[in-house]
Amino acid sequence: MxxxxxxxxxxxxxxxxxxxxxxxxxxxxxxxxxxxxxxxxxxxxxxxxxxxxAKDCHVCGNISTTDICPICTEPSRATGEICVVEDVADLWAMERGQVFKGRYHVLGGTLSALDAVGPDELGIPRLVARVADEGVQEVILALNATVDGQTTAHYIADALAPTAVQITTLAQGVPIGGELDYLDDGTIGAALRARRKL
Amino acid sequence: MxxxxxxxxxxxxxxxxxxxxxxxxxxxxxxxxxxxxxxxxxxxxxxxxxxxxAKDCHVCGNISTTDICPICTEPSRATGEICVVEDVADLWAMERGQVFKGRYHVLGGTLSALDAVGPDELGIPRLVARVADEGVQEVILALNATVDGQTTAHYIADALAPTAVQITTLAQGVPIGGELDYLDDGTIGAALRARRKL
Structure with missing residues (x-):
């Protein structure tokens, strides 16, 4: 004791x-x-x-020690690409990948009628405004492959339709180093449908 | 990032x-x-x-927010029994057992020639002094059943021999709820040697 x-x-x-x-x-x-x-x-x-x-970045919703986070203030990241993620953890995961060089938009969750989470809580109107203001050419929806994540992705695609911005999503397939024998059937099916020329 | x-x-x-x-x-x-x-x-x-x-109790070596820890100052625990443990974690474990009602002596480690840990570092002279000062009748050595723990236990028993205090150690045997099939051979042997009448 x-x-x-x-x-x-x-x-x-x-x-x-x-x-x-x-x-x-x-x-x-x-x-x-x-x-x-x-x-x-x-x-x-x-x-x-x-x-x-610590505070939420006014622009993208990332957590930072400044009002606007270092990613949003970095001039070299004004690439006209916005990556939409559910959570700050997903933003950190994307950054560890060291491939994406644009900016982010952190939703802070997914649409949920049960939990009364609507488009305003996720900052979707703010995202639509950013697409116009920042001259964005491509919005990459990096949402989780769950039902809620995909519902939210479709909602965002609809909301962005009037802006004529290009909307893409992460590829689904076999993870690097993954063995087919250990993959679930859905992933194998998705990888086969999205097969590409070697 | x-x-x-x-x-x-x-x-x-x-x-x-x-x-x-x-x-x-x-x-x-x-x-x-x-x-x-x-x-x-x-x-x-x-x-x-x-x-x-947080500080180390002057008397027993327990970590507390007072100079002398609540266990050492509690009058009802002046039972003439001192339980010697290696570490504060072991003291907490003993207290969770809610059986021992005496006081403690925390060594803070075991004797080790390699790490230059001698009797003085473990407060063993202080323990010998306490046995005389506090009128202790029994010292319970609750050290871990490792080689270092048992070496230290034997050293403490030798150091306490002149005081004629009773020295005991924890019983070894089958844990409550333990299944024989999952016990190591040494424990089964110890439990058999220490068998008692039902």
């Missing part, structure tokens, strides 16, 4: 992080307690600083 | 916690960024407070 004053409360907070349960939160807090100077104090400070300075 | 100013540094710090790698640290930071008010700010504050106030 830890000291009831502060350590238990800290363990409870840590246990609310994804990937940490009560047991691993306890273990993490013990390591922190042993490395008070090298790890716990810097972590507390980094968390406090980011909690204060 | 996150904002290079603060978010990346925060992910690096989080990834140094046990149980979190670079990928799960990123996921945890994303959740924190989304719950800036409800989770990130309170966690930063709790970490800062504990980092400032």
């Amino acid at each position: 830890a000291d009831p004053t502060g350590i238990d409360a800290l363990i409870d907070l840590m246990a609310r992080l994804p990937g940490l349960g009560p047991r691993s939160a306890r273990r993490a807090v013990l390591v922190l307690l042993k490395k008070r100077g090298q790890l716990m104090a810097p972590l507390a400070q980094a968390l406090a600083e980011v909690a204060l300075s | 996150a904002d290079p100013t603060g978010i990346d540094a925060l992910i690096d710090l989080m990834a140094r916690l046990p149980g979190l790698g670079p990928r799960s640290a990123r996921r945890a930071v994303l959740v924190l960024l989304k719950k800036r008010g409800q989770l990130m700010a309170p966690l930063a504050q709790a970490l800062a407070e504990v980092a400032l106030s």
Whole structure:
């Protein structure tokens, strides 16, 4: 049993992080307690600083420490391409791919009648305005291959239809390094339909 | 890619916690960024407070927010029994068992010639002094069943021999709910040797 004053409360907070349960939160807090100077104090400070300075980018919805995120302010990324993603995690994943050199639009979710998430909550009118304002030639819909993701993709395509911008979506197929034997039938079918000349 | 100013540094710090790698640290930071008010700010504050106030108990070596930990100051725990554990994690584990009602002595490790950890580093002279000062009748050695743990246990038993205090150790055997089929041979042998009348 830890000291009831502060350590238990800290363990409870840590246990609310994804990937940490009560047991691993306890273990993490013990390591922190042993490395008070090298790890716990810097972590507390980094968390406090980011909690204060982090904000949603006014333009694309990315999380950043500035009002407009570094991707939106980078002049070399004004390529006339906007990649629409569901979540900041997806934006980070796209950036790790190091292929896309344009800008983003983070929806922050998918359309959902049950959760009362409509086009306004996802910033879809803002996306339509950006396409006109920024002289965008291509909108890449990088939404997840779920029913909700695809419904949202179709809605966005309809909303962008009047602007005559080119709308594309990520290719579906066999992942790099993937073995056919371990792939689901739907992916194999999609890869076969989208086969291309070698 | 996150904002290079603060978010990346925060992910690096989080990834140094046990149980979190670079990928799960990123996921945890994303959740924190989304719950800036409800989770990130309170966690930063709790970490800062504990980092400032946490200290090792002067008497037993437990980590607490007071100079002498609540276990050492609790009058009902002056039972004349001291339980010797390697680590604060072991003390917490013993407390979760809710059976031991005495006080503790946290060594902070085991004897190790390679790592230059001697009796003084583990507070063994302090333990011998406590046995005399506190009128201790029984010292329970709850050290891990490793070679280092058992070497340390034998050293402590020798050091305590002049005080004529009773020295005991935890029973070894089949865990509650354990199935024989899944137990290692050493545990089965130990449980058989220590068999008792039903």
